[in-house]
Amino acid sequence: MAKLTHFNEQGRAQMVDISRKEESVRVAIALSSIKVNKEIYEEIKNGTNKKGDVLSVAQVAGIMAAKQTSNIIPMCHPISLTGVNISFDYNVDNEADQYEITIQAEVKTKGSTGVEMEALTAVSATALTIYDMCKAVDKNMIIGPTMLMKKTGGKSGDFLR
Amino acid sequence: MAKLTHFNEQGRAQMVDISRKEESVRVAIALSSIKVNKEIYEEIKNGTNKKGDVLSVAQVAGIMAAKQTSNIIPMCHPISLTGVNISFDYNVDNEADQYEITIQAEVKTKGSTGVEMEALTAVSATALTIYDMCKAVDKNMIIGPTMLMKKTGGKSGDFLR
Amino acid sequence: MAKLTHFNEQGRAQMVDISRKEESVRVAIALSSIKVNKEIYEEIKNGTNKKGDVLSVAQVAGIMAAKQTSNIIPMCHPISLTGVNISFDYNVDNEADQYEITIQAEVKTKGSTGVEMEALTAVSATALTIYDMCKAVDKNMIIGPTMLMKKTGGKSGDFLR
Amino acid sequence: MAKLTHFNEQGRAQMVDISRKEESVRVAIALSSIKVNKEIYEEIKNGTNKKGDVLSVAQVAGIMAAKQTSNIIPMCHPISLTGVNISFDYNVDNEADQYEITIQAEVKTKGSTGVEMEALTAVSATALTIYDMCKAVDKNMIIGPTMLMKKTGGKSGDFLR
Amino acid sequence: MAKLTHFNEQGRAQMVDISRKEESVRVAIALSSIKVNKEIYEEIKNGTNKKGDVLSVAQVAGIMAAKQTSNIIPMCHPISLTGVNISFDYNVDNEADQYEITIQAEVKTKGSTGVEMEALTAVSATALTIYDMCKAVDKNMIIGPTMLMKKTGGKSGDFLR
Amino acid sequence: MAKLTHFNEQGRAQMVDISRKEESVRVAIALSSIKVNKEIYEEIKNGTNKKGDVLSVAQVAGIMAAKQTSNIIPMCHPISLTGVNISFDYNVDNEADQYEITIQAEVKTKGSTGVEMEALTAVSATALTIYDMCKAVDKNMIIGPTMLMKKTGGKSGDFLR
Numbered sequence: 001m002a003k004l005t006h007f008n009e010q011g012r013a014q015m016v017d018i019s020r021k022e023e024s025v026r027v028a029i030a031l032s033s034i035k036v037n038k039e040i041y042e043e044i045k046n047g048t049n050k051k052g053d054v055l056s057v058a059q060v061a062g063i064m065a066a067k068q069t070s071n072i073i074p075m076c077h078p079i080s081l082t083g084v085n086i087s088f089d090y091n092v093d094n095e096a097d098q099y100e101i102t103i104q105a106e107v108k109t110k111g112s113t114g115v116e117m118e119a120l121t122a123v124s125a126t127a128l129t130i131y132d133m134c135k136a137v138d139k140n141m142i143i144g145p146t147m148l149m150k151k152t153g154g155k156s157g158d159f160l161r
Numbered sequence: 162m163a164k165l166t167h168f169n170e171q172g173r174a175q176m177v178d179i180s181r182k183e184e185s186v187r188v189a190i191a192l193s194s195i196k197v198n199k200e201i202y203e204e205i206k207n208g209t210n211k212k213g214d215v216l217s218v219a220q221v222a223g224i225m226a227a228k229q230t231s232n233i234i235p236m237c238h239p240i241s242l243t244g245v246n247i248s249f250d251y252n253v254d255n256e257a258d259q260y261e262i263t264i265q266a267e268v269k270t271k272g273s274t275g276v277e278m279e280a281l282t283a284v285s286a287t288a289l290t291i292y293d294m295c296k297a298v299d300k301n302m303i304i305g306p307t308m309l310m311k312k313t314g315g316k317s318g319d320f321l322r
Numbered sequence: 323m324a325k326l327t328h329f330n331e332q333g334r335a336q337m338v339d340i341s342r343k344e345e346s347v348r349v350a351i352a353l354s355s356i357k358v359n360k361e362i363y364e365e366i367k368n369g370t371n372k373k374g375d376v377l378s379v380a381q382v383a384g385i386m387a388a389k390q391t392s393n394i395i396p397m398c399h400p401i402s403l404t405g406v407n408i409s410f411d412y413n414v415d416n417e418a419d420q421y422e423i424t425i426q427a428e429v430k431t432k433g434s435t436g437v438e439m440e441a442l443t444a445v446s447a448t449a450l451t452i453y454d455m456c457k458a459v460d461k462n463m464i465i466g467p468t469m470l471m472k473k474t475g476g477k478s479g480d481f482l483r
Numbered sequence: 484m485a486k487l488t489h490f491n492e493q494g495r496a497q498m499v500d501i502s503r504k505e506e507s508v509r510v511a512i513a514l515s516s517i518k519v520n521k522e523i524y525e526e527i528k529n530g531t532n533k534k535g536d537v538l539s540v541a542q543v544a545g546i547m548a549a550k551q552t553s554n555i556i557p558m559c560h561p562i563s564l565t566g567v568n569i570s571f572d573y574n575v576d577n578e579a580d581q582y583e584i585t586i587q588a589e590v591k592t593k594g595s596t597g598v599e600m601e602a603l604t605a606v607s608a609t610a611l612t613i614y615d616m617c618k619a620v621d622k623n624m625i626i627g628p629t630m631l632m633k634k635t636g637g638k639s640g641d642f643l644r
Numbered sequence: 645m646a647k648l649t650h651f652n653e654q655g656r657a658q659m660v661d662i663s664r665k666e667e668s669v670r671v672a673i674a675l676s677s678i679k680v681n682k683e684i685y686e687e688i689k690n691g692t693n694k695k696g697d698v699l700s701v702a703q704v705a706g707i708m709a710a711k712q713t714s715n716i717i718p719m720c721h722p723i724s725l726t727g728v729n730i731s732f733d734y735n736v737d738n739e740a741d742q743y744e745i746t747i748q749a750e751v752k753t754k755g756s757t758g759v760e761m762e763a764l765t766a767v768s769a770t771a772l773t774i775y776d777m778c779k780a781v782d783k784n785m786i787i788g789p790t791m792l793m794k795k796t797g798g799k800s801g802d803f804l805r
Numbered sequence: 806m807a808k809l810t811h812f813n814e815q816g817r818a819q820m821v822d823i824s825r826k827e828e829s830v831r832v833a834i835a836l837s838s839i840k841v842n843k844e845i846y847e848e849i850k851n852g853t854n855k856k857g858d859v860l861s862v863a864q865v866a867g868i869m870a871a872k873q874t875s876n877i878i879p880m881c882h883p884i885s886l887t888g889v890n891i892s893f894d895y896n897v898d899n900e901a902d903q904y905e906i907t908i909q910a911e912v913k914t915k916g917s918t919g920v921e922m923e924a925l926t927a928v929s930a931t932a933l934t935i936y937d938m939c940k941a942v943d944k945n946m947i948i949g950p951t952m953l954m955k956k957t958g959g960k961s962g963d964f965l966r
Contacts, residue, residue, distance in 0.1 A: 540818045
């Protein structure tokens with residue numbers, strides 16, 4: 001059975017040693033979403049043509065959170081990210097009265113460990129910021145599912161959902 | 162139509178003025194979850210009887226993230242949290258081979274604004290940390306849905322999902 | 323002669339004791355600016371009608387920096403800000419080929435000490451972010467002068483430039 | 484037997500609820516020290532008459548660390564410190580060739596919980612910074628013992644070592 | 645016309661991809677200043693012969709802010725700085741009763757992107773700290789102009805004002 | 806006489822230039838301890854068989870603090886840590902009624918400067934967290950002595966206490 005790698009000989013959590021791993025370009029793409037009501041959906045959609053729209057604030061939050069990942073996730077290695085790109089899409093079913101904003105983050109580094117956590121943290125912070133800026137209208141919004149879509153680079157092999 | 166409150170007269174994002182709001186005890190409860198495979202589920206479940214288990218690291222991450230909320234969510238007011246409590250539960254369907262760990266965070270403050278974002282940030286960071294510590298075994302884990310369950314205190318009224 | 327207040331009996335820097343100061347609503351307004359060339363000026367001006375414009379990123383940076391002030395300025399007291407509002411204006415002299423974006427930040431708190439440093443930090447971070455996002459076009463941009471415009475609340479009296 | 488208060492009903496760590504505790508002025512004084520060799524002792528002692536001396540950098544580190552306490556100590560409540568004062572003394576035994584710099588931090592707040600951890604964190608960061616700035620000369624320096632000397636304010640009563 | 649590089653295909657802000665850029669030693673020098681009145685000028689000038697002087701605190705602030713640049717400027721890449729050096733000079737015109745402290749920061753890295761923003765952030769934080777420590781005497785101090793003086797290393801060529 | 810390296814030509818503190826130093830794998834091991842009373846000793850010792858024990862929270866604190874070292878110690882270079890491992894031991898003298906928990910941190914990097922400060926910061930934060938979680942029972946706990954035990958890698962040679 002595969003072993004959880006984050007524990008030391010005393011059975012306690014550790015930041016695993018990656019000193020001897022090769023540096024390579026690594027990319028990870030994560031996906032999240034937020035389900036909103038029609039009113040919020042329209043405010044956000046219309047806002048994207050205006051300065052200071054909800055998504056542009058959320059996107060800055062996502063990029064900054066990616067850089068903070070190793071301060072948020074205890075066993076995460078600090079990594080010098082070389083690129084973060086967040087994009088949005090809409091998933092609307094007017095008949096079912098369902099409105100969803102999807103959030104994708106692509107994170108890159110040139111280093112000794114992958115950036116899955118940075119991509120997942122970026123989409124999470126982006127979704128949380130959308131929630132924050134729209135919660136005065138409706139608190140029923142639902143964030144996620146949040147998942148890894150793709151990962152390339154590194155010895156453990158690529159991942160594609 | 163309700164208006165998004167986070168925009169100023171120039172139409173740009175602002176941290177809204179709460180200087181004149183009354184201080185009161187405010188509580189928010191948020192819920193998230195992470196779907197894992199059977200192997201991870203058993204490692205985590207068994208680990209909870211050992212020192213340094215996955216959930217105890219994830220829980221520390223959640224509590225510390227709650228305190229960092231206003232640095233992660235751009236328009237969030239800095240708040241002096243007076244309590245954070247994270248608890249876990251299991252939701253297992255052996256026949257369907259589905260294993261889910263649910264995460265609940267209860268956050269309290271005595272202040273001029275609510276702590277919904279702190280509770281949502283806490284469960285998100287907790288789930289992300291579980292993902293991080295188990296991703297060497299399987300990267301298909303899915304985080305969320307993440308949502309607000311309850312909110313009390315403050316003039317805007319209580320919320321109960 | 324007035325004395326610098328940030329030094330203790332050993333002549334060393336201290337965070338001065340404000341435990342006995344009254345809480346009141348306090349407001350500070352600071353001003354900065356950035357001189358840019360015509361090309362950047364037009365990119366920024368046009369960008370304000372698009373999503374993800376330079377000023378909207380800069381503004382988020384300013385608001386988040388206001389919250390980080392006590393971590394950037396060593397002797398600054400940590401304060402729970404109750405509001406931050408950043409606005410922009412243009413100051414153009416076409417004949418002299420001079421283009422300037424002015425940045426104003428209004429910061430509020432309900433506390434025992436003023437928010438001058440938070441307002442000054444907010445406009446500084448906003449200007450630095452504009453520089454960052456436009457430096458690929460021209461590195462000759464000049465930030466400032468940066469100054470306090472107004473301060474109200476607290477026992478030391480109001481300030482108006 | 485007294486119970487550790489930082490655990491919830493599931494037996495997991497929590498930030499304990501202080502929402503109902505009274506606000507009062509609270510003070511804590513902590514002490515640490517660093518044993519250095521004669522050469523470092525003289526460099527530091529002489530440096531205190533110059534700009535940019537070791538102790539003045541160490542002191543800034545201590546004050547800033549006090550403000551970061553709740554980000555360093557997981558179950559610590561975030562507190563708005565109202566004053567931090569760090570002072571130094573020398574403890575020299577020429578015959579025994581022993582040189583010690585003692586570090587005292589006095590931290591104040593007006594809040595619902597004490598500032599013992601802030602004072603202990605301040606002296607620790609101060610000592611670590613002295614170590615950092617002198618380690619090129621000698622790495623044998625020893626930090627501590629580090630302890631709480633005094634605590635006043637709050638319902639649990641005063642503490643005096 | 646040169647294009648602003650910080651925007652993705654959706655027209656939204658991104659942290660640009662530098663994964664394929666070569667590592668090299670890069671240096672940036674920035675300049676700022678603060679205009680003060682005669683009283684503050686003399687306090688600061690005299691203080692530089694004492695422990696815990698204003699400039700030594702300001703300098704620590706500048707160095708620490710340089711390390712925080714990527715957390716303050718949203719689209720800035722996190723960089724492992726290899727050196728930061730801040731120096732001061734005086735610019736006095738007794739007849740015109742004008743007193744100015746100039747601040748220069750030299751920042752170095754060995755990496756894939758330049759350190760202009762780190763140098764500009766360092767001088768800004770240094771100036772803000774001087775303001776903070778002297779504002780009890782006079783709030784009319786003016787910070788800046790702040791500008792890049794020199795940049796070497798990297799493919800985009802050197803810059804010299 | 807060896808010279809303190811952290812001062813520039815103006816006699817002020819600087820982050821020394823390491824741009825030209827070779828990258829190599831570097832390891833540092835630091836040691837600290839905390840003296841507790843019998844009651845706390847038994848609570849901690851028994852807790853290590855339970856979820857959410859004191860030491861597992863303290864350990865997470867130590868690992869996260871290691872990553873924050875360059876934000877706590879002003880002249881410390883930011884370093885991408887490649888591994889952090891914290892372990893505990895007990896040192897008990899029942900007759901003398903003395904109970905001590907020893908804390909060891911091993912930190913690794915692949916970089917241009919050593920990780921002594923990261924190891925020392927890790928054990929300090931771990932000890933402070935134990936203090937925090939047990940202080941409701943007894944405030945007489947004593948932290949330290951804290952010291953470097955071993956250092957390998959880099960041109961300045963190895964260190965072994």
